Amino acid sequence: MANTMLLAVFALLQVMCFLSTSPVHGVSAAAGSCHASGYVHGKETRCPKGSPDCCVVGKSYPRFRCSPPVSAKTPAILTLKVFDNGEDGGPTSCDMRFHRNTELVVALSSGWLRLDGGARRRCNGRIRVAAAANGRSVVARVVDECDSVNGCREEDGYSPPCRNNVVGGSPAVWKKLGLNESVGEFEVTWSDV
Numbered sequence: 001m002a003n004t005m006l007l008a009v010f011a012l013l014q015v016m017c018f019l020s021t022s023p024v025h026g027v028s029a030a031a032g033s034c035h036a037s038g039y040v041h042g043k044e045t046r047c048p049k050g051s052p053d054c055c056v057v058g059k060s061y062p063r064f065r066c067s068p069p070v071s072a073k074t075p076a077i078l079t080l081k082v083f084d085n086g087e088d089g090g091p092t093s094c095d096m097r098f099h100r101n102t103e104l105v106v107a108l109s110s111g112w113l114r115l116d117g118g119a120r121r122r123c124n125g126r127i128r129v130a131a132a133a134n135g136r137s138v139v140a141r142v143v144d145e146c147d148s149v150n151g152c153r154e155e156d157g158y159s160p161p162c163r164n165n166v167v168g169g170s171p172a173v174w175k176k177l178g179l180n181e182s183v184g185e186f187e188v189t190w191s192d193v
């Protein structure tokens, strides 16, 4: 009897261990049925000066056509994105414009921008972004894609594909949320407005 109990406890522990270790960082951090659809490979070495995150030659980076499931509080990573006509790429993919740092605008990972959650394109729609750190929130317009499919090419600035769970916020979004831009990334949740 004691042996059976012990075995049962042992089996349970193994299952718990498996469950807690399987969703690791990176590729499998994408929840649900969203898996990497392939990989891009770092080939070039012409990294723009001052760029912090260029593809490394010989390294592979996952590409995602999907993003994690959307809910009323979808967890995401907030990054800083500048939408003016400086060195950070061309006009936005939703309204083909540039945006001042004072505008409340965001980019979404490819899966979230496009078809995720019932064939609803989010371009030019509004989302509410809430910071996990302080509970503050802001409504911003979706104007661009954080491309989770392509990367490491000249037109990508030799940067890897975007992760599939990113909200790229303008400086105004960061300011409204009261977050320190120097920290680089924060946990947030977002929802459609």
Ligand SMILES: *[C@@H]1O[C@H](CO)[C@@H](O)[C@H](O)[C@H]1NC(C)=O
Pocket (backbone or CB within 6 Å): 180, 181, 182, 183
């Ligand atoms: C912002 O973050 C940076 C880096 O962590 C830190 O050095 C700086 O003191 C912070 N600024 C404020 C105003 O908290």
